[in-house]
Amino acid sequence: MKKFLALICATALLMTGCGGDNVSKSEPPKDKATIGVITHLNVSEIEYNDYMKKLEKSYRPSKANISAEYKYFNKINDMQLALESRQIDMLSTYQNVAEYMLQRSKDKEILPSERYLEDSFCFALRKGDSILKNDLNKAINNMISDGTLAKLAKQYIADLKNGAEPPAVPINHIDGADTIKVAVTGDLPPFDMILADGTPAGFSTAVLSELSRRINKNIELVSIDSAARASILSSKGADVVFWVAVPKDSIILPAHIDQPEGIAVSDPYYHDLITHVGLKK
16 A cells, blocks of 8 residues: 555646655656546546546656556445455545545545645536526525525535434425426535435535525436436436536636536536545555
């Protein structure tokens, strides 16, 4: 694991930190770190690896001999199992997800770094649904302005006690209102999670409950895998997907990396740092 820690900190999305510049030149790491990541919607695993290689070279030109291989997973649980069985050396996820994970697993740790990339989270919907997109954007920006989104993030993510699960938040029915179907994955707890009994819960349901009231529409929840986010929209099995990740700095990574053709994204309602989790030494 010590070998890989030096390698990991010099590669991945982080590209700096862990004293990366002090890696011994006489014994350069020769192995390739394998990093798990949730399947993207708009780029294949091969394309994603190409992006990461370009990013690595731009950050660490002196470490061109060090590389990482990213492996797609459709479910975060599968990615954790691959880490625990050492099929991968680390997994890439978000800060709030990593902290939730570590509260429930004593054998994992967040790998340190001096620099992280950051993603913005948006709703995904079909490009033709411009009225719905405008309604969502208006509600999102009002919820940001009046502090509602910050309050919900604090209550259902930041303030969770060690090991506690966030509750399911009921979405009230509005008599006479239209219904939209919203897909949730459960793959990013506690940001987007599904309880053991199959009930969506936490930040996602809290946000959607408030959103339903503000756009005056009933919301029907649909549970899907992360990899099905694009297909559920194109097949009209859902009108909205709770999250799609967009690089906050599109100069580093292209803005469309998780946005397929025919799919639009709302204004962002949440931001989080990309971090990496590995097994403790």
